[in-house]
Amino acid sequence: MTNQTATTTDAKCDIGFIGLGVMGANLTLNLADHGYSVACFDLDTEKTQAILEKDQAESGDQPARLIGCDSFADLLSNIAAPHIIMLSVPAGAPVDAVCAQLIEAGLPRDSIVIDTGNSLWTDSVEREARLSKDLVFFSTAVSGGEVGARFGPSLMPAGNADAWARIEPVMNAIAAKVDPTSGLPLESFEPGKPVTEGEPCVTYIGPAGSGHYVKMVHNGIEYADMQLICEAYHAMRSTLAMTPAEIAAVFSEWNKGKLNSYLMEISAEVLAQTDATTDVPLVDMILDRAGQKGTGLWTAVGALELGSPAQTIASAVFARSLSALKDERRVASQQLSGPVAAPVSEEEKAVAISQLEQALYCSKICAYAQGFQLMATASNTHNWNLNFAEIAKIWRAGCIIRAVFLQSITDAFEKDSQLSNLLLDPFFNEQIAEYQSDWRQAIAKATIAGVPCPAMMSALSYYDSYRTDVLPANLLQGQRDYFGAHTYQRVDKPAEEAYHTQWSTPGRPEVKV
Structure with a gap:
């Protein structure tokens, strides 16, 4: 790696980032554009090297904004406490694996780990409950593709409300912005010159899974x-x-x-x-x-x-x-x-x-x-x-x-x-x-x-x-009652009452069930 490879110093990074594929790399550079120093890690060292070189090219003569890390322990040692770590890894087992490895590497219990991938919402609910003794699991759904990730995505964060209070300034900074009067996007696609005015396209959605x-x-x-x-x-x-x-x-x-x-x-x-x-x-x-x-x-x-x-x-x-x-x-x-x-x-x-x-x-x-x-x-x-x-x-x-x-x-x-x-x-x-x-x-x-x-x-x-007041579901309910005795409601009786016609009985009497 370049001279941006991590070394433990007194100067700690604001945020850790794990997963430097297309979305992860662009979110990392977006964070850097908004003044956050980021310690980043990927199992593929070539991806880490690539983002360090891109950061160096975009920073020019300015100090490097990113630090490349060689391991989870190395990453933790280069992030300021209380730790905020963002993940951009494939949904499912990879998210669980990264969380387990962070815990094994000594992740403090008050650390916030933010899943930015396309996880199934029920997985986010389960993870927050299962990992609550080891870390604060949070999720922030991201939309906008690679361009949005780089210059301003729409973010749908959900999870622990106290965690949201800590990370809200970060999310507000990197989100897309709109003009509060017209509602139209305020866009800039020039690295290092992000949009800082306007309404951020992020809002706290609610409990785990909702985002x-x-x-x-x-x-x-x-x-x-x-x-x-x-x-x-x-x-x-x-x-x-x-x-x-x-x-x-x-x-x-x-x-x-x-x-x-x-x-x-x-x-x-x-x-x-x-x-x-x-x-x-x-x-x-x-x-x-x-x-x-x-x-x-x-x-x-x-x-x-x-x-x-x-x-x-x-x-x-x-x-x-x-x-x-x-x-x-x-x-x-x-x-x-x-x-x-x-x-x-x-x-x-x-x-x-x-x-x-x-x-x-x-x-x-x-x-x-x-x-x-x-x-x-x-x-x-x-x-x-x-x-x-x-x-x-x-x-x-x-x-x-x-x-x-x-x-x-x-x-x-x-x-x-x-x-x-x-x-x-x-x-x-x-x-x-x-x-x-x-x-x-x-x-x-x-x-x-x-x-x-x-x-x-x-x-x-x-x-x-x-827009139709009466649908043919009345006939459908009649069919269901005929072959399966599933009952039906009557339009002239209270909604809580159920009725069944005894179709096979002579005279087909109707009975209240």
């Missing part, structure tokens, strides 16, 4: 948002015969209005990119098989477990699963027939593009409504007392789903903290009412042309189901 749960739902919404954009793209290519470059121009235009978001911005950039090897649109050279790391699946499973409808998020997860069946789809495309899209005039194309814009917007409202409804159900179930206005605020910058749209969600929950569903907020109610005809037309046109739009369809179905 990672909120991040999990964030990622579920992200899945839905991405899929919805992809469906708009697919409809334009298949029904309007538009090129990637033409669609990129439309997305760029949409990004100037109510659909302004990071995901819309990068979608336009991807579609505008030409492949250097073939000189064709890069998107046409990318295999249509989507990957996933599990957080969208966790959200869908969590929604099913709590009985909270989140079908647009689930549809987005299933869309990725279906995309993975590439070989089967290739065969099926040669054997299964479908309609052929009819040619459209330029006037019809302009109308269709406008309808798709509104369909994307309305579907997005429903996806967010489902995500916040799921968080509300989890909050009530686990007594977390989540603050949804604050959650929407911290997603306005730094995270992957950052969008101007989130200011409207913040406003909705600030006006009514007990709002049961975003669709019932006057602003979003009016937006859906104004644009739902276009939403329906866009989906109908895609369906008639044989273009799949599962997320948009599920969003519209969610909206129509939520």
Whole structure:
């Protein structure tokens, strides 16, 4: 290593950092940009060396901000007490292994160990309880990818409230910032010159596990948002015969209005990119098989477990699963027939593009409504007392789903903290009412042309189901009672009473159970 290799001195570092992969290295440099000295360690010494060299290059003639350590004991000896140590290691067993090795190396009991990885929320709950005799385990979910980690992520911290009081200044410093008046991001991507003004995109979420749960739902919404954009793209290519470059121009235009978001911005950039090897649109050279790391699946499973409808998020997860069946789809495309899209005039194309814009917007409202409804159900179930206005605020910058749209969600929950569903907020109610005809037309046109739009369809179905006073679940309950004697409630009797029709008995008498 360079001369920044750790040696035990009287000058102790403010923070320890373990795990110097892409996210860990960028979070470490972010800390350094905000004036924190960091003792860092990775099992891969090359990663430690790489970040020391990068720090040296960025610091120039200034004193080095980082110290590289060769072991857990070395790390502990170079951090000021009471210790604050951040982890950026793979979720699961690696987190447990690092905690065990820190304890073995002599970690003081009042030390705070902060997990910044994508851990399953139940693991965070279990770890805080299990490790409480040896250390203070805390978790801070991080969103924003490598750029966000380096220059300002959205942070969702949760755990011991006393620990939060100690680490809050650190989290406030490194988080993304927004203008308090406009709600728009304040951004700087120059090393050593961080944004220090504005509202930080971090808020204490609540007890252990709640932060990672909120991040999990964030990622579920992200899945839905991405899929919805992809469906708009697919409809334009298949029904309007538009090129990637033409669609990129439309997305760029949409990004100037109510659909302004990071995901819309990068979608336009991807579609505008030409492949250097073939000189064709890069998107046409990318295999249509989507990957996933599990957080969208966790959200869908969590929604099913709590009985909270989140079908647009689930549809987005299933869309990725279906995309993975590439070989089967290739065969099926040669054997299964479908309609052929009819040619459209330029006037019809302009109308269709406008309808798709509104369909994307309305579907997005429903996806967010489902995500916040799921968080509300989890909050009530686990007594977390989540603050949804604050959650929407911290997603306005730094995270992957950052969008101007989130200011409207913040406003909705600030006006009514007990709002049961975003669709019932006057602003979003009016937006859906104004644009739902276009939403329906866009989906109908895609369906008639044989273009799949599962997320948009599920969003519209969610909206129509939520606004319907009487659903066919009455027939469903009759079916359940018929084959399984599962009973039912009557509309003319108290809700706590259950009834069963004796279907196999002559006359089929009804009995109160």
